[in-house]
Amino acid sequence: MKICVLPGDGIGPEIMAEAVRVLNALDLSFELEEALLGGCAVDATGSPYPEATQQLARAADAVLLGAVGGPQYDTLPREQRPERGLLGIRKDLGLFANLRPAILYPELANASTLKPEVVAGLDILIVRELTGDIYFGQPRGIREENGERIGFNTMIYSESEIRRILRVAFEAARKRSRKVCSVDKMNVLECTQLWRDVAIEVSKDYPDVDLSHMLVDNAAMQLVKNPKQFDVMVTGNMFGDILSDEASMLTGSIGMLPSASLDANNKGLYEPSHGSAPDIAGKGMANPLATILSAAMMLRYTFANEAAAIRIETAVKKVLAQGCRTGDIFESGMKKVGTSEMGDAVLAAL
Numbered sequence: 001m002k003i004c005v006l007p008g009d010g011i012g013p014e015i016m017a018e019a020v021r022v023l024n025a026l027d028l029s030f031e032l033e034e035a036l037l038g039g040c041a042v043d044a045t046g047s048p049y050p051e052a053t054q055q056l057a058r059a060a061d062a063v064l065l066g067a068v069g070g071p072q073y074d075t076l077p078r079e080q081r082p083e084r085g086l087l088g089i090r091k092d093l094g095l096f097a098n099l100r101p102a103i104l105y106p107e108l109a110n111a112s113t114l115k116p117e118v119v120a121g122l123d124i125l126i127v128r129e130l131t132g133d134i135y136f137g138q139p140r141g142i143r144e145e146n147g148e149r150i151g152f153n154t155m156i157y158s159e160s161e162i163r164r165i166l167r168v169a170f171e172a173a174r175k176r177s178r179k180v181c182s183v184d185k186m187n188v189l190e191c192t193q194l195w196r197d198v199a200i201e202v203s204k205d206y207p208d209v210d211l212s213h214m215l216v217d218n219a220a221m222q223l224v225k226n227p228k229q230f231d232v233m234v235t236g237n238m239f240g241d242i243l244s245d246e247a248s249m250l251t252g253s254i255g256m257l258p259s260a261s262l263d264a265n266n267k268g269l270y271e272p273s274h275g276s277a278p279d280i281a282g283k284g285m286a287n288p289l290a291t292i293l294s295a296a297m298m299l300r301y302t303f304a305n306e307a308a309a310i311r312i313e314t315a316v317k318k319v320l321a322q323g324c325r326t327g328d329i330f331e332s333g334m335k336k337v338g339t340s341e342m343g344d345a346v347l348a349a350l
């Protein structure tokens with residue numbers, strides 16, 4: 001089990017240290033090797049996804065990532081920005097399926113800004129296509145025309161790209177409540193009319209799963225109004241980027257949410273859903289649970305070790321039940337802990 005560990009920037013190294021401690025405590029024989037991605041890689045090599053990292057990531061069975069980015073990198077040329085490293089590794093490894101669970105732990109029901117009755121028991125899985133769409137479509141750029149600048153991007157999806165992500169969503173739904181909601185904007189965008197047509201075609205292979213369709217603007221509203229109507233939501237790269245962040249906020253803390261990005265053979269990149277939180281970096285305050293739960297997803301999806309994944313998830317539930325809270329999920333009456341204390345508590349619970 002070869003794991004490429006990419007701590008990244010900001011709080012990345014702090015939260016990754018705790019996830020690595022948890023993995024090492026499992027008595028499984030991992031080979032962990034660290035490399036640079038994002039701003040730290042630009043600082044060291046000039047590239048956000050350097051050659052050495054590419055080689056290590058390609059050779060590994062799974063990649064565990066902290067987070068990348070920071071304000072000091074925002075003025076770099078676009079190809080050197082940390083986000084390019086992230087887009088680059090996803091593309092390079094062919095990670096086309098992003099799985100983002102939004103689960104509301106009962107102990108944290110008050111952390112949501114929505115009424116508890118709207119979100120209690122929430123368990124949604126957002127499946128986002130990761131390697132196509134307007135984020136990668138050509139042509140793209142900013143050009144001069146008639147004395148002014150014009151910015152342009154191309155929204156593009158091939159039938160085969162749509163089919164493979166729909167299959168991931170249908171397969172995931174089979175392990176859950178057998179409902180898939182496909183999100184598009186077919187009333188305005190031809191590209192997503194094709195998306196809807198292909199979704200209907202693929203659904204014929206999954207007669208046991210209910211397929212529904214929703215326009216993205218309505219999906220954004222329904223996620224806030226009545227999120228429990230959803231089981232699996234599947235959508236393209238840009239809509240998925242926005243909706244998965246919205247869904248994660250239903251749960252109240254982005255510091256709790258893991259994610260997986262998979263290729264066709266279940267090789268995956270696992271990372272928390274949040275960013276590098278530069279505002280609290282280096283202060284020992286960050287919540288490491290999203291990264292620890294990402295390691296659990298890695299055990300489940302890449303290493304098919306459900307028992308070890310559940311062991312970690314159960315330990316996390318236990319520390320929440322014990323009242324341990326980092327600042328982002330703190331409520332009065334609970335025990336406020338820092339990053340490494342939270343790691344200690346998970347290790348003790350394991």
Ligand code: NAD
Binds near residue numbers: 255
């Ligand atoms: P962010 O997720 O880093 O932070 C948003 C807020 O949530 C901040 O107040 C932060 O302190 C808090 N937060 C995030 N993770 C936390 C944790 N584990 N524990 C406690 N609090 C936490 O988003 P942002 O501020 O918009 O972006 C900061 C940087 O991260 C930017 O450079 C952005 O490009 C980058 N980013 C990276 C990724 C990634 O690596 N996948 C994703 C999103 C943003």
